[in-house]
Amino acid sequence: MDTKSIKIVVVIGFLAIAGVLGLQSYWLYQTFENEQDRLDESIHIALLEVVKQLYRDQPLPQNNPVKRISADYYAVNTEAEIDASLLEYFLEVELARRAVNLDFEYAIYNCYDNEMVYGSYVSVSGEEPRESEYFPKLDDYVYYFAVRFPGRTKFVVSSLSEWILLTVLLIVVLAIYVYSVFAFSRQHRYASMQRDFINAMAHEFKTPLSSIRLASAYLIEQPEVINDDRNLKYAKALISSSDRLNSEVERILELARVEARSLPLKMESVSFTSLCEEVLDGLRLSYQKVQFDVVGKAGEVVADPIHLKNILFNLIDNAAKYGNGEVRIQCEVRRDGTVIRVEDNGTGIPVAERKRVFGKFYRSSTREEAKGFGLGLYYVSHVVKAHGWKIEVADSDLGGTAIYIIIPKS
Known part of the structure; x- marks a missing residue:
């Protein structure tokens, strides 16, 4: 994924996070307000019932006797004297009936002394009574009582515990x-x-390697070297060493182009048998003790000849390095396409490691003694995918590892 795509994903992710947090905050606020209204309605009805119970034989005030002064403070107009002993009893009964399980305190207005006479603090939760707060007087009423609910806000918040827990979990997930986004970006x-550094170093190596190769080629043609076996x-x-190092540098640069998705493919019809023999001719010099066996005479495949040659070189080179002297290459033409199989008689790759064998710089635990950077199969897998083919790893009939390249019929 390139930098531009990552930035787009990050921006979309943060917009989604902002949207989710905004919606969650809105829902939580609406739920809080709805719970406040529900509780207020329950308290309002309970206080109305208290007035009805106190004055069963008397007419009730024409206007609504219950007035909410603040969030936790209510005044109730009775228009008649109040029996303090009955008031507390009816308050407890009616509030409990409507599931208003809140501590409360009340006071009764004494019109003769023009002051609020504190009644009592009723603890429903079992907590210690709090210090009584000031009960302000009202000029609108002559006979009334006031009720305060000190733990109202806490009660509403506790009723939203599930919503709050979900919100906290959401915030944790979003955090x-x-x-993860910042860690991934970093x-x-x-x-x-790292990739830019490796590419820069690879480019820097090419010039001195070319110079070494030219100098070595010139040196090997000199009579002093030709006539001296040790110098030769x-x-x-x-x-050989400069060629090998140069091939690794070329592979690194080719990988950089593959990873940048700028790998040009010049597709054409290629003779697999001829291409395979050409690769083997170059490898037989390096692996003189290895027996190469090409099974079957395959027809032509549609591919980029240069990259197909590199694929074969890497697969056969790997099989020769990690095998025990025998490599088999087979190309089988089927109805649905062509299957290329390269297998060896080495120690094989454990099943648990086969999914990682195409990873960058990956070295099998059974092949640590072999030379290389672990880039061969990584390069092969990328080029195979660029062609639209498939690559698989399996056990070989020879006892080692078999690499399958499946080329679907065009």
Whole structure:
């Protein structure tokens, strides 16, 4: 994924987070308000019933006797003297009947002394009575009592515990997502820096490697070297090492193009048998003790010849390095396409590691002694996918590993 795509994903992710948090906050606020209204309605009805119970034989006030002064403070107009002993009893009964399980305190207005006479603090929750708060007087009423619910807000919040828990869990999940996004962005930035550094170093190596190769080629043609077996051996080793290092540099640069999705494919009809023999001719010099066996005479496949040659080179080179002296290459033409199989008689790859074998810089635990950077199969898998083919790993009939490339029929 390129930097632009990552930025788009991050922006969309943060917009989604903001939207989810906004909706959750709105729902939580609406639920809180609805719970407030429900509780207020329950208290209102309970206080009306208290007035009815106190004055069964007397007419009730024409206007609504219950007035909400503040969030937790209510005044109730009775228009008659109040029996304090009955008031507390009816308050407890009616509030409990409507599931208003709140501590409350009340006071009765004494019109003769023009002051609020504190009644009592009724603890429903069993908590210790709190210090009584000031009960303000009202000029609108002559006979009334006032009720205060000190724990009203706490009661409403506790009724929303499930919503609050879900909100907290959502915030935790979103926080993990945000952290993951930042961690991924940082990792992507470091990976880009690493890739740029490797590519820059690979480009820097190409010039001196070319110089070494040219100098070695010139050196090996000199009479002093040709006539001296030891010098000739050293010169050939120098050429072989520079060629091998140059091939690794080319592979790194090719991988950079593959990862950047700028791998140009020049598709054409290619003779697999001829291409395979060409690759084997180059490898037989390096693996003189390895027996290469090409089974079957395949027809032509549609592919990029250069990249197909690189695929075969990497697969056969891997099989030769990790095998025990025998490599088999087979191309089978089927009705639905062509299957290329490269297998060896080595120690094989454990089943648990087969999903990771195409990873970058991956080295099998059974093949640590072999040379290489772990880029061969990584490159092969990317080129195979670029062609639209499939690649699989399985056990070989020879006892080692078999790599299958499945080319669907065009």
